[in-house]
Amino acid sequence: MRVAILDDEPAELRRVEQTLQQMPEPGEPAWSLHSFERGEDLLRQLRRETYDLLILDWQLPDISGLALLRWTREHMESPPATIMLTSRDGEADIVQALNAGADDYVSKPFRPNELKARVAAVLRRHSQQRSAATEVLNFNDLVFDDAELTVTRDGVPIGMTEREYRLARCLFTNLGRPLSREYLYSRFWSHEEMVSSRPLDTHIYRLRNKLGLTVERGWQLLTIYGYGYRLESVASATE
Structure with missing residues (x-):
């Protein structure tokens, strides 16, 4: 499982990484986690790399997480599952992100067990949707x-x-x-x-x-x- 995490706060990146490192069951291979502090760096990788899941902060100094989400939906034939993880928790923000294609929306500060449960649910749903659509x-x-x-x-x-x-x-x-x-x-x-x-x-x-x-x-x-x-x-x- 390859996961890209975008957040301009290094401490938050480490916290998300530590949470996702706990996702694989005993005996399963560790997830490959790739962290980015700049939206431009992640966009550059998205043009050449493949990820199963994106976890995106909204507010960044260059390209916003929402803009990156929209880019994946507009330019990628099979965009990865995406969770917005942000301090913006207004109803209008949540609706805007979900309408742009986000699979889920988690507000900061996040609770590790809740994030793990939401990640598992999103990946399970994404897998089922792909299987049904591409038999x-x-x-x-x-x-x-x-x-x-x-x-x-x-x-x-x-x-x-x-x-x-x-x-x-x-x-x-x-x-x-x-x-x-x-x-x-x-x-x-x-x-x-x-x-x-x-x-x-x-x-x-x-x-x-x-x-x-x-x-x-x-x-x-x-x-x-x-x-x-x-x-x-x-x-x-x-x-």
């Missing part, structure tokens, strides 16, 4: 079926493991976006499996072959040196 996805001649965890091309099933399916689905639902190795590992591998870079490289190699991710078929799976991978849709050579 079957079509990408050119490829069809992803979430219910069966299968990919077919022209009606013919492509043999894939569950992890290969989920990794491929992640790449296709983030077309054109660079995905870091850190993000992919945190989503699809346990901490014990993250011994080297080879498991991810091996899976990427298999997906290229199994799904035919070639220019001839309209796809290009790029390796971003020192960072990760990006899947792009391109004009096929046969067009």
